[in-house]
Structure formats: C-alpha cells, structure tokens
Amino acid sequence: MLEKPKLFLTAKEFWLTMALLSVLILVRLGFLYEEYSTFKIKPFYYTHVEVLKQYQKSKDNKNYTILRVHSSALNLDFFTRTYSQKNLLNKQVRLKLFPNESMKFFEYLGTSFINSRINRVEEKPLTxxxxxxxxxxxxxxxxxxxxxxxxxxxxxxxxxxxxxxxxxxxxxxxxxLSGFHLAILSGVLFFLIRPFYGAVQQRYFPYRFDLIDIGLMVLAVLGVY
Structure with a gap:
C-alpha cells in the first residue's frame, strides 16, 4: 500500500523551515515597525484616500460621519470622522491626517482611528x-x-x-472570507476560457493538458487582479 509522502523527512528539516519562516516574519515586522515609528512622529500628512465605508453616528446631539478609508500611498486602512453629510462612497478624498503619538503598533497593523480634515473631494480615477x-x-x-x-x-x-x-x-x-471571491472569480474565468481554448488546443497542440494550461491562465489573470 502506497504511503502518503511526508512534507518533512526529518525533524531537523521541519525546525529549519520554521526558523526560516520566523526570520522572514521578524524581518517583515521590523520594516513595518520602522514605517509605524516614522508615521506617528510626523505632525500631519497629506494623502489621497478611497472611501470604502460610510455611516452616520450621533453623540451629545451632534451628528457626524464615520469613514473607513484606504490610502494607497501609505498602504494603510483606517477610520476617520467628518461632520460633512455628503455621500463620499466611491469618491477620492484628499485628507490632512493628524497621527496620534499614542497609537500602538498593533493598532497600526490593524484598522486604527486617525483624526483628519477633508481638503477636497474628487471623482475616483477611471480604472x-x-x-x-x-x-x-x-x-x-x-x-x-x-x-x-x-x-x-x-x-x-x-x-x-x-x-x-x-x-x-x-x-x-x-x-x-479572504479569497472566497477569488474562488468564484476563478471558476467563472475557467468556464469562460475553456470552450475557446479547448477548440484551439484540439487543433494545434492536442498533446497538452488543457486543464493545466487554463489553470495557469486563470492564475495569471488573478495575479494581475
């Protein structure tokens, strides 16, 4: 009876792999911590953000709007507040950010709250x-x-x-679920590509396995996406 091949042949290989992964994680965290330290010591930033979510809240009889935004320049997702009642969803907004020196590192890694002021609202570039x-x-x-x-x-x-x-x-x-939409998108792409590629494959290179070729095409498209 065939045995299932082992991922690691020896305990030494396992621990060496774990050590390498740990080093890579620590190096990545080191770069992120340097970005975090630089970010919080500056008094303010100007950046363009995309508004991902918007919802109304009220406190002490004052209405305000909470925005969840993404800054590509800072590679940062965060929440901020504005008293504007405009619909900013799917808009590009230029913000002046005021980082809080008390922000924790793990808050920076997650989705933190950052005070800001809206400079202007623009239409999102057509992509x-x-x-x-x-x-x-x-x-x-x-x-x-x-x-x-x-x-x-x-x-x-x-x-x-x-x-x-x-x-x-x-x-x-x-x-x-992270990646769930990619699974659906890959399935749709697979069934759209296969009829066309299958006809070409049968005529010009029948020796190739179409499932592998189409799978590579789908992976390439998802990689660009």
Missing part, C-alpha cells in the same frame, strides 16, 4: 476595475443586490443594511 463595478451596478435596480455581487466578485465592502442581514443569517463569514 478597469471601477468600470466593471459600474457595469455590475447598472445590471441591478436594487443597490443591495448590486453591493452583494460587487462584494462577491471584487471583495468590496458590503452596504450596512446588507451586512446586518447576512449577519442575522449567519453567513457573513462566507462573504467576508
């Missing part, structure tokens, strides 16, 4: 991904359904109402 999101949005009259399909295929944040509904159903972990 291929944005065009696809707009295409999905045009296919549905219901914004909640549109939000669902955008989240499934492009991992965009869900609308608050939809997020509450899927949470009640107990399936929010499926939509929020």
């Amino acid at each position: 291929f991904k944005f065009s696809l999101l707009a295409f999905i949005d045009r296919q549905h009259d219901d914004s909640i359904i549109s939000s669902f399909y955008q989240a499934i295929f492009f991992a965009t944040p869900l609308q608050k109402e939809l997020r509450e509904q899927v949470s009640k159903l107990g399936v929010s972990h499926l939509i929020a």
